[in-house]
Amino acid sequence: MLNLTLNNNPRCNCKLESKVKQQVWEFENIPYIKIEGNNIKKDYTSIKVTQDNKELFSDFIQINNNSFMIKFELKDALNKTNNIKVFMDNYEEVFNISLNKIFGTVKYLDNSSVKYPIINCTNSDIVAVGDENGNFELLLNDKENSIGIFDNRYSVDMLEVWIYNVDLKQDIRLDVKIDKCEVYGIRMWEQEHSDCIHFIPMSITRINDVYSRLEDSKEEVDILSNKDSWPYLKKEDIDVYYNNNSVEIVSFSKLDDFLGKINGKNIFRNGYVISIPKLDKTEGDLIKIIFRDKYLINNTISIGVGEGYYLVK
Known part of the structure; x- marks a missing residue:
C-alpha cells in the first residue's frame, strides 16, 4: 500500500551556466522522504513518520482517487536508514531502507x-x-x-x-x-x-x-x-x-x-x-x-x- 523513497544525500547547493541556452541553473540538495500510497479507501487520513520514536513528520492529508504523495524535508541526512515507521490512522508500516x-x-x-x-x-x-x-x-x-x-x-x-x-x-x-x-x-x-x-x-x-x-x-x-x-x-x-x-x-x-x-x-x-x-x-x-x-x-x-x-x- 505504501512506498517510501529516501534522499539521504547531504545538503549542498551549486549552479551551472549554459552559454548556448543563455540560462543559469541553480541546484540545491535537501534531504527528504517521499511517501506514496495507493488503494486507500478513504478521503482523508492522519499521517505520522517517526524513527526510533523521534517524530520526523506529521500532518492530515487528503486522498485523491485512492492515492496520495507527500514529500517532506529532513533537517539533515539521517544517521541510519532503518526503523522508519509510518502511521496512518490505525495502520502502521516499518521501512528499512537500503541505499x-x-x-x-x-x-x-x-x-x-x-x-x-x-x-x-x-x-x-x-x-x-x-x-x-x-x-x-x-x-x-x-x-x-x-x-x-x-x-x-x-x-x-x-x-x-x-x-x-x-x-x-x-x-x-x-x-x-x-x-x-x-x-x-x-x-x-x-x-x-x-x-x-x-x-x-x-x-x-x-x-x-x-x-x-x-x-x-x-x-x-x-x-x-x-x-x-x-x-x-x-x-x-x-x-x-x-x-x-x-x-x-x-x-x-x-x-x-x-x-x-x-x-x-x-x-x-x-x-x-x-x-x-x-x-x-x-x-x-x-x-x-x-x-x-x-x-x-x-x-x-x-x-x-x-x-x-x-x-x-
Missing part, C-alpha cells in the same frame, strides 16, 4: 582532478557535490533515468558525462573523465544475436565555433540548425567497453535524429546506432562508450573526447 551508491573520481583527460564536480539526477532533485580532488559519492534507493556529472567549466570549454538507466542493486565505482565532448541519450535494446545501442555525440568546440560565427542572432535554434554543430563520426572513432573489457562493434549506422521544425523545415542532428555481440548480462554491468571527434578550426585540427555509461540491468 546503494555510485562513487568514484572525476578527472580531465590529462588525469588532473575536477574540483568539486556536480552530480545531478535529472528526474529528481537529488544533487551531490564532490570534493577538491574530484571524489564523489551519490546515494540512491530509487531508479534514475539519467545522471549528469559536470564541472564548473561546463558549456565554456567542457561538457559532461552521462550515466543512463540507473537502477542500483549494489554499490558501483565509476571513475570518469570529462572533456570537450559528451555521449548523450544512450538507449540500448536486444536483438536475437546482438545488442543495439543508440547515442547522440555532442561537442562544445563545435558549438562555440558556430556560436562565434553567427553575426546577428545568437539564438539556440541558429546553433542547432547548423550542420557544423554536430560531430560526424566513423566506426573507428568509437570504442565500446563492457565492464572495462573492449567489445567489438559489429555494425555501425549514422541516422538523422529529428530535432523539430524551424520555419517549416525539418531539422536534424547526427545520431548513431551501433550493435555489439549479445552480452551475458548480470546486475551492475556497465556499458561504456567513448568517441573521438576531429574538427578543423582556425586551420588546426581540434580533437575532443566524450564518454558515457549505461547500466544494462
Whole structure:
C-alpha cells in the first residue's frame, strides 16, 4: 500500500551556466522522504513518520482517487536508514531502507582532478557535490533515468558525462573523465544475436565555433540548425567497453535524429546506432562508450573526447 523513497544525500547547493541556452541553473540538495500510497479507501487520513520514536513528520492529508504523495524535508541526512515507521490512522508500516551508491573520481583527460564536480539526477532533485580532488559519492534507493556529472567549466570549454538507466542493486565505482565532448541519450535494446545501442555525440568546440560565427542572432535554434554543430563520426572513432573489457562493434549506422521544425523545415542532428555481440548480462554491468571527434578550426585540427555509461540491468 505504501512506498517510501529516501534522499539521504547531504545538503549542498551549486549552479551551472549554459552559454548556448543563455540560462543559469541553480541546484540545491535537501534531504527528504517521499511517501506514496495507493488503494486507500478513504478521503482523508492522519499521517505520522517517526524513527526510533523521534517524530520526523506529521500532518492530515487528503486522498485523491485512492492515492496520495507527500514529500517532506529532513533537517539533515539521517544517521541510519532503518526503523522508519509510518502511521496512518490505525495502520502502521516499518521501512528499512537500503541505499546503494555510485562513487568514484572525476578527472580531465590529462588525469588532473575536477574540483568539486556536480552530480545531478535529472528526474529528481537529488544533487551531490564532490570534493577538491574530484571524489564523489551519490546515494540512491530509487531508479534514475539519467545522471549528469559536470564541472564548473561546463558549456565554456567542457561538457559532461552521462550515466543512463540507473537502477542500483549494489554499490558501483565509476571513475570518469570529462572533456570537450559528451555521449548523450544512450538507449540500448536486444536483438536475437546482438545488442543495439543508440547515442547522440555532442561537442562544445563545435558549438562555440558556430556560436562565434553567427553575426546577428545568437539564438539556440541558429546553433542547432547548423550542420557544423554536430560531430560526424566513423566506426573507428568509437570504442565500446563492457565492464572495462573492449567489445567489438559489429555494425555501425549514422541516422538523422529529428530535432523539430524551424520555419517549416525539418531539422536534424547526427545520431548513431551501433550493435555489439549479445552480452551475458548480470546486475551492475556497465556499458561504456567513448568517441573521438576531429574538427578543423582556425586551420588546426581540434580533437575532443566524450564518454558515457549505461547500466544494462
